[in-house]
Amino acid sequence: MPAEPPLRSVISAGDVEGRFTIYDARGNLVPNPSESILKTVTGWDMSAQSPWRRWLPRLFFLGFGKPVSSRLYVTTMRIVLIRDIDPGRELAGEMTPLGMPNAVARAVELKRLGAAGFRQFCEVHPAALSLSRVRRSRKGVTWLGLDLVGEDGAKYTLSYWKTDGEDLETLALLESRFSK
Numbered sequence: 001m002p003a004e005p006p007l008r009s010v011i012s013a014g015d016v017e018g019r020f021t022i023y024d025a026r027g028n029l030v031p032n033p034s035e036s037i038l039k040t041v042t043g044w045d046m047s048a049q050s051p052w053r054r055w056l057p058r059l060f061f062l063g064f065g066k067p068v069s070s071r072l073y074v075t076t077m078r079i080v081l082i083r084d085i086d087p088g089r090e091l092a093g094e095m096t097p098l099g100m101p102n103a104v105a106r107a108v109e110l111k112r113l114g115a116a117g118f119r120q121f122c123e124v125h126p127a128a129l130s131l132s133r134v135r136r137s138r139k140g141v142t143w144l145g146l147d148l149v150g151e152d153g154a155k156y157t158l159s160y161w162k163t164d165g166e167d168l169e170t171l172a173l174l175e176s177r178f179s180k
Contacts, residue, residue: 010129010150011048011158013061013122015085015113022121023082027071035077041170043163044072046081048122051155061122067163074173079124085114124158126177134175142166144174 024030031037047063061081070083087110129148132155137143142162149155160174 010154011050011060011122011124011156013048013120015118015120018082018121018123019118022080022123023119025117027082027084027117027119029071029073029075029080029082031075032077035075037073037075039072039074039170039173041072041167042070043067043165044070044081044160044167044170045083045163046072046122046158046160048124048156048158050157057157061120063159063161070163072160072170074170074177077125077127079126079174079177080121082119082121085110085118085120087111087114126179129156129178131178131180136171137161142168142171144171146175146178148178 019025020030022030029037029040045063045068046061048060049057050060051057064086068083068086070081073080073082087107128151131146132149133147135145142165144160146158146160147155148158160171162170
């Protein structure tokens, strides 16, 4: 009997562990054998956290408020955002007098990873999530907020936004990937 593939979490994020499994040396998506890429767009960002409606949520992936160099891949099996590591943005909140020693050490490590070609990624498996609530942006901003429930009952909040301009077509595609 063939071995079953390892169980992956519904939402996974990271940097080093994704190289050659999630993204290749150039930062492009490594597709699974049974999936096809529906759309690839640049200039998107996202944040993912769990659970919603609770104090102190667990942050899987934190988005930045300004334009980023990123690629969003929407495939038949998953949604993946891959972006360059930016130590300045990553450590902006830690630059306080008490947090400075740790922030400096972490900045050196992030610069080393970025120079070695590593990137940050967030991978979402929409088939394992059901849609609980959708929030959309008003005119002029492309933003989508999704409250989701996993197969195990865990709750998640995802936010996707275009960092520069509008892209309503991609927004509609993202929303359509989640079952209601």
